[in-house]
Amino acid sequence: MKRGILFTLCVLLASCSSDTAPRNTGVYMLLDTSGTYAEELIKAEQIIRFTLSRLDASDSFAVARIDTGSFSEKDIIAKASFDDRPSAVNRQKRLFAQQVSEFVENATPAPYTDITGGLLQAVEFLNEKGTGTKTILIFSDLKEDLEKGYVRDIEIELEGFEVIALNVTKLRSDNIDPREYLGRLEEWRGRVEKTGGQWRVINDLDGLEGLL
């Protein structure tokens, strides 16, 4: 009898002491609103909706715009840490989608593109949320254009992060010299992987199944 109780306690303790690391997902999406890329925002909205459909209770999601100085909370368009209850999650998702739709309708092009600042903001946000999986989606052509005076040559700690570049469009200059495009991609890959992050590029938006 005593042995039975002891065995049950051991099993219970073993089950309690098993992996207690967070299993939720955190996604931060950066939207490039500079120049002509602002026209691509309709596609971004589709990606956001797809992402919303994939996220579940306790997950976190934020969408922020990339503008002149993106290292700011003010650039966050919509953010949500989904509730534990499924009904509340659905309400939050609907509200989130509505906020994004309103932004897409009223978006104005930004004069500069501070991707690094946005990335820093994303890392800060996701680290604060402490999610199990951390994914940063960059919806941009990856052409950084900083205003004079902004310092962004800093190393970002991306250990445990997955950075996915979406819809990296080719610029007119890229068509003239494709090395610019390839060089841009390679440069970002280097920056991400150098600090322990994972890098992925998805240009075919019809195949988003593997996104999350």
Add this chain to the structure above:
Amino acid sequence: MSFMLGITPWPTVSALLWIILITAALYLIRNTAHQTIQAAAHGLHRSFRLASKAVSRSETSLAVRNRDVLLAAGREAKERIIEREFDRINETVRKDLANYSGLHRSLSESIGRIEKDHQEAVDVPPDPPGWVKAVEAVADMDAKDGRAHIGSILSDIHKSLIKAHKEAMTAYHAASAKRHKLLRHMRPDWRQIQQTLAAVGKNVDSLLSRSVTIDRHMQEYEDIVHGQDRAMSVLSSSSLVNFFVSAFVLCIAIGGATINFSLIARPMAEMVGGTSLIGNFRTADIAALVIILVEISMGLFLMESLRITRLFPVIGALPDKTRKRMVYITFSILFLLAGVEAGLAYMREVLLHDELATSALLRGDTGATATGEYMWITTTAQMGMGFILPFALTFVAIPLETFVHSLRTVIGLLAISMLRAFALALRLLGNIFLYLGVLLKQVYDIPLFVPLWIEERIARASAEHDHDLKGARL
């Protein structure tokens, strides 16, 4: 190898030398080697035989134990059946005896009425006509007196006779009519008596048939008590049948419990959260499972309290008042849980619609969010299932009890078979080692065929020499 072949300058000679040396050595230690092989083989053989016997003894004691358990279970089951039969007889007798005074009174009254009617219906002869007195008067009359009046007297007599006849006939008809009427009144009484007697006959037949059944059960009970082989085989086979049937029903119940689980697991996330974990399992899943297990437990207690099953002797031994309270309490809890499940099933449907609407909105498919006209059917069906399944799971107690009781026998039978097979294997292994010893001795002698042949020749020569010496002495 090179060392062995290098003891002489000629490898062949070296090899030959080695062979001779080894053969000689083997020959010298032949007896010791044979004894060692034989001792080892016999030792192993005896050990395995001993182990086999020990296992066989265990098998026998287990068989005895299993037989005792089976007989005890059979005796208990038979006692329950006989007890129930006696209860039925008691009920029948109690009912009949309770009605017996009424029945007796009814029969007595009917018989009294019939007797009274019968007495009243006795055929009463009509009164003798009054003309006798008139004849006597005529006979006594003197011939001298008024003979002239004889004619008128006779005429009066005639008239009187006719009148008396008419009156007698009328009285007779009236009496007959009355008798017939009385006899007609007796008919319902006869029928009542007939019906009462038929009912009594039916009850007596029922008692007789029950007594035959009890006789049969008693005979089987006696067989079990005496531990007869026939009873054992019947109990064993019925135990196996019970095991498989109850296992099948339990599988169905598990299916029902799984459906029940899927009905309440999703909405349970709304109560306890969808992401919290206990160990590696979602708290919502565990909560749903706990609700189902509590329902099954309540069902078990309800069945125990109703004395349908006897898994917990403590409940069966409770005073009737406490037991009845337990019935009400367990049923109330079960009812409340069934209500909770129905509510959760409704919540599940609401959540499903909400989720579908959100998914459609995210897909941009606004048309798909419209709710179907007949969705209430699935909602009602889910709620109905949520309410009914807990009560249906209550009846799991019956096959569970059968399964538990028959499992003991089945495990015993399996253990006996395994022990028997193990004992056989050990016995076989012991014999293998014994014959392996004999074989090894033969194999050992193969390289020694030359010295053995020489030894045999010497022995034969010596025997012949001894024989010759004996012959010479004689």
